[in-house]
Amino acid sequence: MSASLDNIRVVLVNTSHPGNIGATARAMKIMDLKRLYLVAPKLFPHEKAEWRAVGAADLLDSAVVVDSLDAAIADCGVVVGASARQRRIPWPLQDARSAAASMVEAATAGNQVAVVFGREDSGLSNEELHQCHFHLTIPTSEQYSALNLAAAVQVVAYEILMATHQQQSRGEQKWDVTLANADDLERLLAHYEQVMIGLDFYDPTTPKQLMTRLRRLFMRSRLDKMEINILRGMLGATEKMLNQRRP
Amino acid sequence: MSASLDNIRVVLVNTSHPGNIGATARAMKIMDLKRLYLVAPKLFPHEKAEWRAVGAADLLDSAVVVDSLDAAIADCGVVVGASARQRRIPWPLQDARSAAASMVEAATAGNQVAVVFGREDSGLSNEELHQCHFHLTIPTSEQYSALNLAAAVQVVAYEILMATHQQQSRGEQKWDVTLANADDLERLLAHYEQVMIGLDFYDPTTPKQLMTRLRRLFMRSRLDKMEINILRGMLGATEKMLNQRRP
Structure with missing residues (x-):
């Protein structure tokens, strides 16, 4: 299996049914994904999760349970949110295939990557979706699009495995600087607000x-660490001047 | 939906668990496939099938139950067999993506097309596989490949829908603001430099x-006009302050 897959995690937010957590683990393992993060699951651990995981119980054992999305993605350079519908302020949107290619490319370059799935009934909140660099949508029927959680994970995990196969035959793109992580980005936005x-x-x-709008811009840009330093350096210089003006 | 999808049927052979028939119906309908054939199912109709089908119960109602594979594929110009492993006598084998492209091409040309899935435990027999024009395999982990029946149908149905979309040009995503032009961008960069x-x-x-580095960042971001206005507005506010400080 490709080492880059170890850099990709699946994050489930507020899952209601433990069976879906188990089925997700199975769907992941079949496609060589191993890292499962659970944000405030309703019931976990649970025997229904074990039962549905079948041969993927090891992914449940190593699952990381956290209480906020922030904690699940803090060290990630690329965060992708699964979204069934377009929002009021449109966010960059890729279908599962091109999203998988982007994720594998970033993972191959050594970045931590998260793909985030929301609640069974209501998906991800707007606030959660705004923590993502871009959104991923799975093309479905226009008449009937009730893709369940594990089926959605199965399709995305399949596309990720397909993308690693394709990249191995294509060679990788190199970037000169490591991508900024979610934490760097939140600090940048807080700095902007303040200035x-x-x-x-x-x-x-x-x-x-x-x-x-600033958040959407910088999410979409997938800033690297040096770009963050430039932007924050400029904000710092502005602050210094502000302080000089108001003694 | 594409009319060619009406020419594609999913055939399940000797399915043991009615729940899998229901989950298959759901996986199909989500991807705009409607024609389900059941070869000698163990239990059908059955309430577990209804329950797992959720909103796709209409596919169960219209499912064609026959007692042999021959009867299910008699009028088909292309028959594709899902196969987890290579057989003693190698048959033409395509992965799900290229198999889907072949099926959609044939269906678009007016041919009846069948994709055949075998038993939950043992798949299709050699004899059944030899009734297929070619075999389809879904790439999985080499360590763990226990893709269940409905998950396999989900991936294949997804690839079939993707293949129908691929014939159309990639739909343009809607954005709420016009993109900045090259001139806007040059002026932004000059403004940054000055400030x-x-x-x-x-x-x-x-x-x-x-x-x-700033140029690469903003080029890659493909800024819209409102983002340019925000960034330049902030630069303007900074300039104003600079001028106040230096009378």
């Missing part, structure tokens, strides 16, 4: 989507 | 790739 308030450019009491 | 010099953050006499 924009200092500049009287942004009023958090009447926000008008400005922070969301 | 970074004002901030003593950037010295054009020892540039060290900083402008090149």
Whole structure:
């Protein structure tokens, strides 16, 4: 199996039915994915999860249970959110095939990658979706699109394995700098907010989507660590000047 | 949906568990496949099939139950057998993706097409596999390949739907704002340079790739016009402050 698959994790958020966690583990292992993160699962561990996992119980044993999405993706350079529908502020959207190619490319370059699936009934919240660099959609019938959680994971995991096979025959693209992780990005956005308030450019009491639009821009750009340093360096220089002006 | 999908049927041979028939119906309908043939199912109709089908019970109602594979494929121009392993006498073998492309091509040309899945425990017999024009395999982990029946149908049905989409040009994603043009971008970069010099953050006499890195970032991001306005608005606010400081 490809070592890059070890850099890709599946994150399930607030799963209600432990059977779906087990079926997800099985769907992953069949496609050589091994790292499962569970954000605040309703019932876990649970015998129904074990039962549905069949031969993939080892993935349940090594699953990482955390209480927030932040904790599941903090060290990730690429975060992809599974989304069934288009949102009010459109986010970059790729189908499962091209999303898998992007994820494998980033994983091969040594980055940690997360693909995030939401609740069985309501998916991911807008806030959770905004923590993702881009969204992934699985093409389905327009009349009937009730893909269940494990089936969605199965299709995505299959595409990821297919993408690793394709990349092995294609060679990899090189980037010169490691990608920023989710933590770096949150700090950058917080820094922007602070400086924009200092500049009287942004009023958090009447926000008008400005922070969301900046977030979308930088998510989509998949910033590397040096770019983060440049942007934050410039924010720092602006802050210093602001402080000089107001003693 | 594509009319060619009406020419493609899924055939299940000797299925033991009615739940798998229901889950297969659901997996099919989600991908716009509607024609299900059942060769000598152990238990059908059955409430477990209804229950697992969820919103695809109509496919169970219209399922054609026959007592031999011959009867299920008699009118088919292309018959494809799902096979987990290579047989003693090698048969033409395609992975799910290229098999789906072949099936859609044949269906579009007006041929009846069948994709045949075997028993949960033992798959298709050699004799049954020899009734197929070629075999289809789903790439999986080499260590663990226990893809269950409905998951296998899900992946194949997904590939069939993807193959029908591929004939159409890739649909353009909708974005809420017009993209910036080259001119907008050059002006943004010039503005950055000017403000970074004002901030003593950037010295054009020892540039060290900083402008090149900013350019690569914003090129890759494919900025829209509102994002340009936000970034330039912030640069403008910074400039105003710089001017206040230096009367």
